[in-house]
Every structure is written in structure tokens, then in C-alpha cells.
Amino acid sequence: GVKKFNDVCREKIKEVSDEWGQLIPRFGRWSDMDNPYRTMDKTFMESEWWMFKQLHDKDLVYEDYRSIHICPRCETTLSQSEVAEGYKDIKDLSVTVKFRLREPEEAGLPKDTYLLAWTTTPWTLPGNVALAVGREIEYLHIMNMPDVKKGSDHEFKREHYLVSKEAFNKDAQPLIDGDENNDTFLFKGILVRKTSETIQGKELLGLRYDPPFDSYVNDEKIQNREQSWRVYLADFINTETGTGIAHEAPAFGAEDLELAQEVGLPVIQHLGMDGIIYDEVKELAGLHVKPIEDHQSTDVEVIKYLAGKGLLFSKEKYEHSYPHCWRCDTPLLNYATNSWFVAVEKMKERLLKYADEITWSPGHIKKGRWGNWLEGARDWSISRQRFWANTIPVWRCDECKNTDVFGSIAELKEKSGVEVDDLHKDVVDEVTYKCDCGGEMVRVPDVLDTWFNSGSVPFASYHYPFENKEKVDNRIPADFIAEGTDQTRAWFYYQHILVGGVFEKPAFKNVIVNGMVMAEDGKKMSKKLKNYPDPTLMLDTYGADAIRLYILSSQVVRAEDFNFIEKEAAQVASKVMGRLANVHSFYELYKDSVEHEGNSDSKNVLDRWIIARMHQMHAQVTTAMDSYELDKATRPLGEFVDDLSTWYIRRSRDRLKSDAEALSTLRWVLRKYAKVSAPFTPFIAEWLWSNVKRKDDEESVHLAKWCKGEDADEDLLLMMRQTRLAVEGILFARNMKKIKVRQPLSEVALNADFQLNNEMIEIVKDETNIKEISFYDDRDIITKMRSQKDWYVLHDIGTLQLAIKTVGLNPNITPELKKEGMARDVIRAIQNERKEKNLEIADLATVIVSGSNETLAATHEFKEEIQKQTNTTVENGKEQDEIEVDLTT
Ligand SMILES: [Zn+2]
Ligand SMILES: [Zn+2]
Structure with a gap:
């Protein structure tokens, strides 16, 4: 029963929450783990009832009989976005079926005239109730030819066919190429003779034909039988594919159903929602129309049947993109059924206006994936035929069909006298009461689409408006939300509809869209394949911060997929975390050698430079965070640690042992780094902060405010880049001459598009172990190099923006x-x-x-x-x- 089923669901959800409860804090993610919202909670569900009622009162929700996608295995309807998730290219069988006209003479056509209709869903043929043609389309009269393979004694029976002239011309191949008088063609693989006679679609209107399956022809329960199995005119007929004649099965296609409703045709459903054909279709009874094991098998049976009846014109393999269930992979069916809809199209103009106020990262999603989806959005089918979900709060009289819609537990109690403590199906379906007419008010059996839950998070997680009214009113729109690309059509979209529809504003201001973290081999991470490392083990080995920094600085934060490579995570751990720890231990070692504060007022050029670098990095991070670009915000951290460790500390080692200015600078840098890095590497930032913070600082770095940036000394930053390029050039020349850096050399001559001042030249000398470094202009360096024949000369080092034209190295090692x-x-x-x-x-x-x-x-x-x-x-x-x-x- 439903109760037993739902009780198991209640238990299951507890297990899942516990697993997350352990992993989320270890990743350094702040969530209120003690007070999680759960869509199964009474408070959450009641807010959804409230939302449903609001939509209903605003005339934004309605019930309709419509052709929508269903999953026959899950036996439920699916929404547009669920359907969009599961498109796959598959091979199907398409058939061109012969529909025999009963009174062809009424349109001046010969005996044994057939209309040819092409369909990619042969399994829908028993549900056929009409054929549709285009009013102005011209239909060509063609004839069959004797089948030479069957021999001369085979009795030939003449048949006449109608097919759209345009479709014929597009598809048919002349048997003898280039022969003007040739009238024999191969059409859909069948030899036919073309005549010059044509007839317009409108002349075919009303003609009767024999349907390929006669299961319902004599069924008196079928309404409007007189109207059925006739030719109708329809605007949607095209001659692009097929024959220009459409087989109409209103139970299995949106356009077909519209036509049926327009002209009063019956809707014949020859199969249940489970996809199994009813017994009344004797020839196919009990078959599943699209079994997951072999989706063509029933179509093959239909084709055999048609061939046996002489109604098969031709069959062809056909490859197309077909929707599958995202839950169970079963091919979906178009199926006419009763469903509740949220009237998205009606409020689309408003939704597009609200969407304009949202900032997306990456920006292209706003007008692209999201914008396009929203533009093309259709009414949202929200009713599902399942057990475990929130319920549609509508009660209907079994006599007069009058309905009540409830927006709260109290409203239901007022009418029924029953106060429920849970809004799941097993509980609320027990509640019935008397209608004024004397009939019984019973809940409509459907439950709500699970995306109705997700879309309700902004208000339902606070039990709005029953509690927290003011709080929620102030929190909508949310500052930002983050989720995967797939949610563009799901979570982001449904929040936008519900909040936009009822609160009349956007649900959020900023969105960060992430791609998928894939396994190292580029495949989806799969528990079954074991193609990815255990997350707990990753955290133990490299630390949460290294994993965070690695992922945050990747393209996954701009909606692109990204392969998680353990080696790269290890590299981040050693290059960023490891180096930072080393810098810190260096500071710890010498911090007591001389009294110092932690200021940024040193006169030393290296100190001034690392301070400028910090200001620069701080500005880069702030700018990127302001535009919600996480990769751009995190990459500068690693680059800074690299500069700090491999240049500043390396060049300042001696000074740091006893110099108050140097120690003061380093302390200032570490404290500031803790602040700037806190959102990205929260654990290490906290540890660093606790070691270098000032007396009056906040106890935790996470309580400190994001600091205001200062202007970086850009000239100094540029000069240091030039200095380091000079060092690189000289070390490269040394390396080419195989002279180790420990061996001092006397002289280097440089010609570059920059000059260095004395302070910087001292740094170059020290780093490269050269006694004398001089700069020359273009002309002088040529003279110099000509006169120094045994020097080692290198040309064109650097980047486009920054270049050294010539490095001349004196390789001579004197006894001194x-x-x-x-x-x-x-x-x-x-x-x-x-x-x-x-x-x-x-x-x-x-x-x-x-x-x-x-x-x-x-x-x-x-x-x-x-x-x-x-x-x-x-x-x-x-x-x-x-x-x-x-x-x-
Ligand atoms: Zn399914
Ligand atoms: Zn009633």
C-alpha cells in the first residue's frame, strides 16, 4: 500500500542526510547542518500548498487533457525539462502505410486508391482515427508496377496511390536517368509509375478510409464514430519529410490531439500508461510498445501485420533523437492524459523581464542556455502519478465535480474537520468530506512534480508565509546561488517560475554555474567503475584546502566539465600549501630575533615589492569576486605564494634573520594573506591567522571583514618583472655555458627595452652571482660584443610585452x-x-x-x-x- 511505501521513503531520506552531514563540514562548507530543510517536512510541504493556491488564485494553474511525455516504466508524466535531459540518437523503423479509400469515386479517383502516410511510430497505428492533408498541397497520382521478382505467372493487381507531389519529387529517383519520357521511378525503394494527374488536399476532405487495424471500428463506446477514419485538413502538414499525408493518433501526439479536439474526433488509447497494448487490439495484445530491451520489437510486429494485410508500402530504417527517462532510461511515450499545468507561457513576458536583472557566471549562459530555454518555455506539467511526493491540494466532488483548493492545513481542517500532521498521499487521501450537493469530496489522486519542491526552496524552507514572513520577503531575491549546468533548465528555472509568478521579482541576483567534475579519464565519476579516488581519502592526504583551491581555480566554476587528476591536486598541495607552510615556519624561526610589529612601511625595495604584490593580488581577487568569477579570484593566490616563496623569501633570507623591517613586512604579508585567502582555503587561513594576527584582531579570520584594497605601486611591480627577466636571461646563459651559479663571474652586458636602477641591479648581481652588470643601447652593444669575441651571447629573451634583445656573458674564470x-x-x-x-x-x-x-x-x-x-x-x-x-x- 501507499503508506508502507512512503514509510520506507521516510527512513531512506534519514540515511542520505547523515552521509552529507559528515562530508560537507570537512570540505569547509558552511551549512546549518543541525537545521537542514527537507522537502518532506510538513512545514515545507505546507508552504508549497500555499504556493499552489496563490498560483490558482492568480489563474496561473489549470487542469487539462493533453498529450505529454510519460515514462511507461515509472508510469508517470514528465516535465519539459525532464524530457530535455534524456534525448539520445536511436535507430527506429519508419513505415509508409497504405490507407484504402472506401469511396474514391467521390473525388473522381479510381477504385483501389490508397493514401500513403509515413510514420516513425508504427505502434500508434491501432489508435489511428483520421488522416490529415494540407488544404493547398498538391497530391500526385502514382501507380504500382508488376513485381518482376515474383515471375510472369504472378497475378498483378493494379493499385493507385496519392502522395504529395513535392515529397515525391524530393524522394523519387527516375529508373532511367536523363530520359525525358521516363515515367518509372523508384519511390521509397518501390518501383512506381508516375501519372500527370494531381488533386488538391481540399478535394480529399471528408473521404472515408479503412484503418489498418479494425479493433475499434465496431466499438460502440467510441464517441463520434461517424467522424472517424476520414480525411481532414490541417495546417501543420508539411512536405519536408514523409508523404504530405499524416496518420492521426490523437492519444499520442500534441498536434494530433489538437486536431481531434478541434474537429471532434475520438481519442483512442489502445495502451495503458504502462505501455502495454490492451486486449482489444487482438493482433498485438499484451505487447509493450517500447520495451527497454528492444525498443523496435513491437514496431516489427506491426510491420509484419501490415505486410500480411497488404497494407505496407515500404519500411525504412530511421535514425533520430528520441527522449528517454532520466530515471530509468526507458524510451518515453507521447501520451494524452489529464494533467495540472502552471501557466508559464502566460507569465513569460514578466519572467523574461525578471531574468534580465540576473547576472550569470559565465556570462554567456544568460542569453544562451538559460535565455533560449526561457524564451521557448512551455506550460509546466506539475502533476505526477507517484506515491512519495507532496500532494496536489485539490479536492473534487465525485458527483458535481465541484473543486476546493487548499493553501494550508488550517484551510483543509476548516472544510473537513480533520487536522492532518503530514501532507503525503497516504495521509491526506484519507481526508474526505461532504459536498453541498451531497456528493463526496475526494482529493485528486496526483502528486506534485518534485521540481515544484525544488522551486519552492526560497520560501518553503522557512515555512513562509506561516513563519518568517519578513525575513523571507527581505531575502528574495537571494544574493547568489550556485549549481551545475543541468540546473539551468531545472532548479534555476523552477525557482524563477514560482518566485517570479507569485512574488513578482527574480528569485536570485547572481548565479555561478559549475560544470561537472569528471574522473581522470574524462568519464563520469561512477561508484560502479571505481574510476575516481575516495573523497575522504583525498581530504586526508592533501587536505580540504588543496582540493578546494584545485577545483575552484579550474574551469569547472565556469560551467565547463573538468577532469579531476589526483597528481594535479597533489601539485596544488605542495606548490601552494606546502610553500606557504615553509614561509610560515621561516617566519616562526626568526620572529623572536628582533622586536617587530607587522607593518607595511619598510623602505627596502624587496619589502616594498612584496607589499605592492599583495595589494595587486588583493585587488585581483576582489574584482573577480565582485563579478562572481571564482577561477579568476583563486588563481592569483597560488601565483602570489609562488612569488612570496621563490622570490621574496629567497632574496630576503639573510635580512629576515635579524632585520626588523623584513620581519615586520613578512608578518604583515602573512596576516593579510590569511584574510584574502579565507573564503577559498578556510582552514589554512584560520591557522595562519591564529599565528600572525594582532592583539586587537578578531579571534577568527572568518569573523574579520573583507578589507578595503590599496593601490599597488605599479612602477615597482613592472621594474621587478624586468629585474626577474634579466635574472632569467643571465641564468639561462650560465646554464648554456654550464657554469654553476656558485661560481662568481665578472661581467654581463645587457641590451633590453628597459633599464634597471641600482637597487634592482644589486638584486640581479646577487641572484646571478655576477660582479658587474651594465646596460647598453643598440649601437653600443654591437661594438661591445664585436670586441669581446670569447663572450657568450644570447638574443631575444622574454615575452611580447617585455624583452631583452641581447645578453652578453663573460665566461672567463680568473684565479680570484x-x-x-x-x-x-x-x-x-x-x-x-x-x-x-x-x-x-x-x-x-x-x-x-x-x-x-x-x-x-x-x-x-x-x-x-x-x-x-x-x-x-x-x-x-x-x-x-x-x-x-x-x-x-
Ligand atoms: Zn522511467
Ligand atoms: Zn458536489
Whole structure:
């Protein structure tokens, strides 16, 4: 029974909510998990009743008998958007059927004249009640030819056919090409003789014919039998495909039903909503018209039957796009049935106006996928023949057919005297009461389309208007909503209809549309295929923030599909999260070495630069967030951490050990980074904040307000880009000459479309280990390079906006330079040893350096420098080939 079924549904929903309850907070998503709204709750359902009544009072909901798509397996109707989800290309069998005219002489036609009609749904033929032709269309008289394959003793019976002249000319191939007098053609694979006689559609009006199936011809229950199985005129006939003559089965097509209602034809339904043909069609009784295992099987039976009766003109394979059930994949059927509709077309003009106020990300969806859908929207069929759903709040008298529509539990109680505690079918169908006429008021059996629930979320989740009236009135339209591309025609759309229809404004101001996160192989993530990593395991391995940042910075946030590649997630974890953690530990290490605040007023060029970079990044994020472009908002975070770690820290290492300005700057940067990154990487931002925040700061970064940006020093940012390009060019030249960076070199000459000031030149020198760097103009660099024949020269480095024309590198290593290089080798060897012995940076050590004569000499000469950089006391050891350091604490 319905109650048992619904009780199981109630239990099932509890399990699903619990699963989400664990995963959502781990992803750092804020939801009120203790107070989730559920569309099954009484309060939610009552708000939907209220909505239904509002629509009804505004004359925006109605009941009609219409041909709509049904799923025969689910035995329910589907809405336009559900149907749109399931189109697939499939092969079908199409047939051209012969309909024999009973009194052809009435139109001056010979005996044995047939009208040829083409159909892609042979299974609808038993429901045929009429043929339709176009009033002004010309129909050509053609004849059959003896079948030579059957031999000369075969008795030939002459048959005459009518088919639209235009359709014939389009399709028919002359048997002998180029012969003017040829009148033999191959039409739909059948040999025919063409005559010169034509007849207009209007002359065929009213002619009677024999339907291919006679199951209903003598059935007295069929209304208007006299009108049936005749030729009618219709505007929708075209000669593009088929024969220009349409077989009319009003129970299975919207146009057919309209014609039937217009001229008073019966609607013959020869199958139930389960898709199974009734017993009265003896030849096909019990067959399913579109079985999921073999959707052509019943059509094949129909074709066999037609052939046996001599009514098959031809059959052809036909490939077309056909709708399937999104739930169960069964081919859908067009089926005339009673349904309730929301009058979308009636309010479309308003809906389009409200739609104009919405901002979409990505922007193209507004006029594209969404705009087009809305333009073409049809009335929404909201009644379903299912058990577990909200109910249509309409009671009808079984005698006088009078109806009551209820917008609340109280209204129902007032009429029936029963106060229900649940609005599901198993409960409310028990409520009946007496009509004024003495009949029984019973609820109409249908339930509401599940999208009616989803569309009601903005108000029903607050039990509006029974509670929270003011709150909801202020919250509609919502600031923004986010969901997948598929929801353009579903959740976004249905909210827009219900809220637009009754509240008379848009449901939301901004929408972020995401694509699908696919498995690494580009296929849908499937539990069955196990083609994706376990999300809990991903969170454990890389952290929620890395996964968030990886997905947020991808194209999936602009409605495109995206393949989740674990290796790339790992990269984000190490490149962004890992580096940031390293920067932070570096700060922790030295933060107590000197008193500092966390300010942005340093005079040092690198400090000023990282501060400018922060202002720039902050502005990029703010601008992108303001336009709801999440990928553009998140990418600058990773780029900033890269600059911070591989350039600022790298170049400021020494200063950070003891310089108050540097430490103050770094602290300022980390605190600001925590704020800006908080919406994207909430866990790491909070951790960082707790370590670097000021005394009077908010306890949590998530309580802090989004800060106002400051202008970045654009000149400085440009100059640093130029500086880094110069470094890149020089390092590239060094690499080509295979001279390691530890080996100092004397000179580099540059010709670029920019000049660097002294501060910047110092940075380049330091980073590239070059003693002297000079800039030349076009003419001078040629002279310079000509005179320095052994120099290494590189041309054209950089991007279109920023370029170095020439890098000249003096590769000569003088004995002095060589000694200096050796001292650096010693420093490196000592540092490696410190690391090996796990020494803290503050731990003082004594080192005995052994090595070649030259190494020992270099160690002696640069002793002070080596000691300073490695925090050791250095002594020379014995002479040997390899460098060896003996370290004691
Ligand atoms: Zn289905
Ligand atoms: Zn009544």
C-alpha cells in the first residue's frame, strides 16, 4: 500500500542526510547542518500548498487533457525539462502505410486508391482515427508496377496511390536517368509509375478510409464514430519529410490531439500508461510498445501485420533523437492524459523581464542556455502519478465535480474537520468530506512534480508565509546561488517560475554555474567503475584546502566539465600549501630575533615589492569576486605564494634573520594573506591567522571583514618583472655555458627595452652571482660584443610585452673568481653537513675543512664570510683531493 511505501521513503531520506552531514563540514562548507530543510517536512510541504493556491488564485494553474511525455516504466508524466535531459540518437523503423479509400469515386479517383502516410511510430497505428492533408498541397497520382521478382505467372493487381507531389519529387529517383519520357521511378525503394494527374488536399476532405487495424471500428463506446477514419485538413502538414499525408493518433501526439479536439474526433488509447497494448487490439495484445530491451520489437510486429494485410508500402530504417527517462532510461511515450499545468507561457513576458536583472557566471549562459530555454518555455506539467511526493491540494466532488483548493492545513481542517500532521498521499487521501450537493469530496489522486519542491526552496524552507514572513520577503531575491549546468533548465528555472509568478521579482541576483567534475579519464565519476579516488581519502592526504583551491581555480566554476587528476591536486598541495607552510615556519624561526610589529612601511625595495604584490593580488581577487568569477579570484593566490616563496623569501633570507623591517613586512604579508585567502582555503587561513594576527584582531579570520584594497605601486611591480627577466636571461646563459651559479663571474652586458636602477641591479648581481652588470643601447652593444669575441651571447629573451634583445656573458674564470667559487663550495658543504646532523640554525658548531691546496687557500681567505654564513668556527684541515668537512658541536 501507499503508506508502507512512503514509510520506507521516510527512513531512506534519514540515511542520505547523515552521509552529507559528515562530508560537507570537512570540505569547509558552511551549512546549518543541525537545521537542514527537507522537502518532506510538513512545514515545507505546507508552504508549497500555499504556493499552489496563490498560483490558482492568480489563474496561473489549470487542469487539462493533453498529450505529454510519460515514462511507461515509472508510469508517470514528465516535465519539459525532464524530457530535455534524456534525448539520445536511436535507430527506429519508419513505415509508409497504405490507407484504402472506401469511396474514391467521390473525388473522381479510381477504385483501389490508397493514401500513403509515413510514420516513425508504427505502434500508434491501432489508435489511428483520421488522416490529415494540407488544404493547398498538391497530391500526385502514382501507380504500382508488376513485381518482376515474383515471375510472369504472378497475378498483378493494379493499385493507385496519392502522395504529395513535392515529397515525391524530393524522394523519387527516375529508373532511367536523363530520359525525358521516363515515367518509372523508384519511390521509397518501390518501383512506381508516375501519372500527370494531381488533386488538391481540399478535394480529399471528408473521404472515408479503412484503418489498418479494425479493433475499434465496431466499438460502440467510441464517441463520434461517424467522424472517424476520414480525411481532414490541417495546417501543420508539411512536405519536408514523409508523404504530405499524416496518420492521426490523437492519444499520442500534441498536434494530433489538437486536431481531434478541434474537429471532434475520438481519442483512442489502445495502451495503458504502462505501455502495454490492451486486449482489444487482438493482433498485438499484451505487447509493450517500447520495451527497454528492444525498443523496435513491437514496431516489427506491426510491420509484419501490415505486410500480411497488404497494407505496407515500404519500411525504412530511421535514425533520430528520441527522449528517454532520466530515471530509468526507458524510451518515453507521447501520451494524452489529464494533467495540472502552471501557466508559464502566460507569465513569460514578466519572467523574461525578471531574468534580465540576473547576472550569470559565465556570462554567456544568460542569453544562451538559460535565455533560449526561457524564451521557448512551455506550460509546466506539475502533476505526477507517484506515491512519495507532496500532494496536489485539490479536492473534487465525485458527483458535481465541484473543486476546493487548499493553501494550508488550517484551510483543509476548516472544510473537513480533520487536522492532518503530514501532507503525503497516504495521509491526506484519507481526508474526505461532504459536498453541498451531497456528493463526496475526494482529493485528486496526483502528486506534485518534485521540481515544484525544488522551486519552492526560497520560501518553503522557512515555512513562509506561516513563519518568517519578513525575513523571507527581505531575502528574495537571494544574493547568489550556485549549481551545475543541468540546473539551468531545472532548479534555476523552477525557482524563477514560482518566485517570479507569485512574488513578482527574480528569485536570485547572481548565479555561478559549475560544470561537472569528471574522473581522470574524462568519464563520469561512477561508484560502479571505481574510476575516481575516495573523497575522504583525498581530504586526508592533501587536505580540504588543496582540493578546494584545485577545483575552484579550474574551469569547472565556469560551467565547463573538468577532469579531476589526483597528481594535479597533489601539485596544488605542495606548490601552494606546502610553500606557504615553509614561509610560515621561516617566519616562526626568526620572529623572536628582533622586536617587530607587522607593518607595511619598510623602505627596502624587496619589502616594498612584496607589499605592492599583495595589494595587486588583493585587488585581483576582489574584482573577480565582485563579478562572481571564482577561477579568476583563486588563481592569483597560488601565483602570489609562488612569488612570496621563490622570490621574496629567497632574496630576503639573510635580512629576515635579524632585520626588523623584513620581519615586520613578512608578518604583515602573512596576516593579510590569511584574510584574502579565507573564503577559498578556510582552514589554512584560520591557522595562519591564529599565528600572525594582532592583539586587537578578531579571534577568527572568518569573523574579520573583507578589507578595503590599496593601490599597488605599479612602477615597482613592472621594474621587478624586468629585474626577474634579466635574472632569467643571465641564468639561462650560465646554464648554456654550464657554469654553476656558485661560481662568481665578472661581467654581463645587457641590451633590453628597459633599464634597471641600482637597487634592482644589486638584486640581479646577487641572484646571478655576477660582479658587474651594465646596460647598453643598440649601437653600443654591437661594438661591445664585436670586441669581446670569447663572450657568450644570447638574443631575444622574454615575452611580447617585455624583452631583452641581447645578453652578453663573460665566461672567463680568473684565479680570484675561482677562489671565491671554492669558498662557496665550502659553505655549501658545511650547510649540507649541518642539515645531515639536524642542527638548528642557532646551533653554533666547529668545522675542520679538508680539501685541495686551493680549497684550503680559499677557505683561509674567505674565512670570515664562511663563518658568518654557516654559523660555525672554521679551521683548516689536511690536504686531500675532495672537500670534506668535519663538524662538531
Ligand atoms: Zn522511467
Ligand atoms: Zn458536489
